[in-house]
Amino acid sequence: MIEKILIANRGEIALRIIRTCKELGIKTVAVYSTVDKNCLHVRFADEAVCIGSGDSSASYLNIPRIIAAAEITAADAIHPGYGFLSENAEFAEICKDSNLIFIGPEPEQIRQMGDKIVARNNAKNSGVPIVPGSESPISSLEEAEKIADEIGYPIILKAAAGGGGKGMRAVREKSHLEMALQIAKNEALSAFGNDDMYIEKLIESPRHVEIQILADTLGNIIHVGERDCTIQRRHQKLLEETPSPFINDETRLKMEEASINLAKSINYTGAGTVEFLVDKNMNFYFMEMNTRLQVEHPVTEAVYDVDFIKEQIRIADGLEISKKDIHLNGHSIECRINAENPDNNFMPSPGLITAFHTPGGYGIRLDTHCYAGYVIPPNYDPMIAKLVVHADTRDEAIKRMLRALDEFVIEGVKTTIPLFQKILTDKKFIEHDYDTNYLEKREEIEV
């Protein structure tokens, strides 16, 4: 059984993992960069190893240093969290070679879903509907034009090695294609070191709905409901909720079935999420599968009473998923509160937090690594906290979230709290009449 876990991550997710480990009696090792000396995960872990300077490539993305840290602390497993190395098949492979348990799927499963073009083909082969698009990386502008003509504009260019919304460009007219391709390729090369691109039909007025999967090594594969992550800005999720207020039960069942089939087809093990776009006619299309835990997992934990970190560790230990019969209870919403200025084009706002009074009370969960006196470093993502509410109905959840946002005092840095207060009082949100372009449309109106 795993006795000591090294967490190859930082911030709130590192803290999240440490918390479950503590409850399970598992020792924890935190790794940190020199700028993260005062990050909470360093304080809460049993041991901590400084692995490099602030630059991610020198620290949280530096495989040799992370493995070395596991060696000198005699950790027997590594939990990669989300982002950083969590979907890096090479890292998972090296962990294996170094006799370390990688808490996640097998390297081959990461590969099958990590390359977006391979993933699309896997989906197609297991009968999961995919967005019409190119079968392989586009080799030339001419090929791109030909495929775009076949599919029909509008189309979207996407990076094959991509994720997190980078290296993507929507194209509505043939005349814009050449320039968009150039820009997207540059962005992809810079973000992922790989400028292979593919084309998909751009789904109009889409909703983003994803299905959570849990699979152990003993043959159990279950879904744990869906999450609706339609409220986004530049393809970054801002607010997530479950159940989805948009899809009907028939669609829900089909999506769950499709996701389980996809997971089965690659013998998936661990926690994973299959992401779909759903159009206004309830047609759903596979987008990608994330072979790791999602940021927004707390909303699922609330309504299904699951501890995903515990399940991941169980699966890594070769045990059964502890909750095979899942029951939906109520509604949950999460707001990702970032250190950004919503009144100034979401300019990042790192710096010293001078006051930090957190919300509490019935039905509130707050996952945060921040505190009064903490300096948010500029080197990493701007997330301050994930504020999660749980209530009996969506309307109650909205009211609860508004109440909690009102209580949340953060001074010293700008935050996106005011943005959420606007969204949650907006009629369109309350009546779930929006798609992934909701915020962009609002920005146009507001200006």
Next chain:
Amino acid sequence: MDLNYLKKIIKMLDESNLAELEIEEEGTKLKLSKPRPKIAATSYPVQFTGQPVQDISPKPATETVEKKETKPQEEAIPENVVEIKSPMVGTFYAAPSPDSEPYVKVGSTVKEGTTICIIEAMKLMNEIESEVSGKIVKILVENGQAVEYDQPLFLIEKI
């Protein structure tokens, strides 16, 4: 203490040039101070003294067990003495092999580029070279000790 009231006062102080604000009313005393912003916070600047006392900072864990870092020496390092810090994570070895003499001892003279120790990680031995020419004043870690990035290893007096 009414939270909205508190929020307003904090906002007022924040937006003003005042450094400190003290209010006393109906048996409650409120003192807020705003020091100059620092890049690295070493204290919790905004103090609330009132009813009830609100401690919003987390209590640092009772110094956690088994932190593998050696605390750097508290005395000031003289100007011509340089700290050689570990450029990587691994296990420190003073000698090329268990039976050999250590690379350096206290008092040894080294040139810039002289190998002064080995740090082993992932089964690879990495020779660590001195960044300066000088004399070894102090060896801060022990043979076989686990070291982290930036951990001070040697003190070298520049010649």
